[in-house]
Amino acid sequence: MTELEGLELRWIDIPLVSPFRTSFGTETARRVLLVRAVTGDGEGWGECVAMDEPVYSAEYVEGAAQVIRDFLLPRLGRGADPWKAEEAFRPVHGHPMAKAAVGAALLDVWLRARDTSFGEFLGAVRPAVPSGVSVGIMDSVPELLDAVDGYVAEGYRRIKLKIEPGWDVAPVRAVRERHPDLPLQVDANTAYTLADARHLARLDPFDLLLIEQPLPEDDIAGHAALARLVATPICLDESITSAAIAADAIVRGATSVVNIKPGRVGGFLEARRVHDVCAAHGVPVWCGGMLETGIGRAANVALAALPNFTLPGDTSASSRYFATDVTEPFVLEDGALLVPTGPGIGVAPDEAVLRALTVRTEFLPAGPAR
Known part of the structure; x- marks a missing residue:
């Protein structure tokens, strides 16, 4: 079974073409947390949809990063199976956006290894x-x-x-x-x-x-x-x-x-x-x-x-x-x-664009599950 080597967290700032106003606020840019799962089979990507502030839900970007770093990855250990990850995350109450981002990255790499699309x-x-x-x-x-x-x-x-x-x-x-x-x-x-x-x-x-x-x-x-x-x-x-x-x-x-x-x-x-x-x-x-x-x-x-x-x-x-x-x-x-037909999510980030938008990155090595 392929083991997880670690998760890379990547924060990007991407401007919107025009302000987007809802009943809870106005956005002119998005601070996005991306998750890259690295395994022996390759890599997969997930996106955390939490906003920069906890106004749509209780989750927010920095909180999601902390939950992934301190609570999700330690329970995941070196496992890269999306279903086992879902079970491993159950003791962590709430934080669905953080869980979804890691789960999507794991599912992406799992499907890519099997030449299967989302x-x-x-x-x-x-x-x-x-x-x-x-x-x-x-x-x-x-x-x-x-x-x-x-x-x-x-x-x-x-x-x-x-x-x-x-x-x-x-x-x-x-x-x-x-x-x-x-x-x-x-x-x-x-x-x-x-x-x-x-x-x-x-x-x-x-x-x-x-x-x-x-x-x-x-x-x-x-x-x-x-x-x-x-x-x-x-x-x-x-x-x-x-x-x-x-x-x-x-x-x-x-x-x-x-x-x-x-x-x-x-x-x-x-x-x-x-x-x-x-x-x-x-x-x-x-x-x-x-x-x-x-x-x-x-x-x-x-x-x-x-x-x-x-x-x-x-x-x-x-x-x-x-x-x-x-x-x-x-x-x-x-x-x-x-609908993308390539393996996994069917798309890959443009490295040049990603570098230009990146605010910071952090690699979290996988270890024994706790």
């Missing part, structure tokens, strides 16, 4: 996935309309609008009036409470695909109550941290659509379980995004090719966020992204 391994059923785009909160409705017009012209098949109290009904109405037949959805990132139910019901006339995560992530009961008060389907994102939680939320009537983010559920093995649970309950899923570089995007595109991903996700082209990606850029073709 898509083939996960169970992809289509060669390309329809691409949607997430549009941040803007300073004005005309600015929003210009942005949406541009994305529609590029060929994106679905538009998602970020909303918050004070920026919801008016911008949604304006976009719907401009684009009557456009597949359209909104994302609140937990910005509302159940007391806002009557206000959120004002979005019902706009024929939205869904309202994503309107209430706090721990309020499953509140989402179930809201689903009875609005006609637009409720989709859960931050609330869904495992396949078991997904099943519970579905049974309780809190969600009729699920956004799957591998980093949020602890990795691609659990993400596939969430997909399967939702499929068994007849609940469609789509693949969310966390402004990933090409490393994280490649694996997400493969995941989004599974059969129950029936709605366009946030698997946008590289140019949506970055002037220069760390891998060969993902390009929109007829409103879709091609």
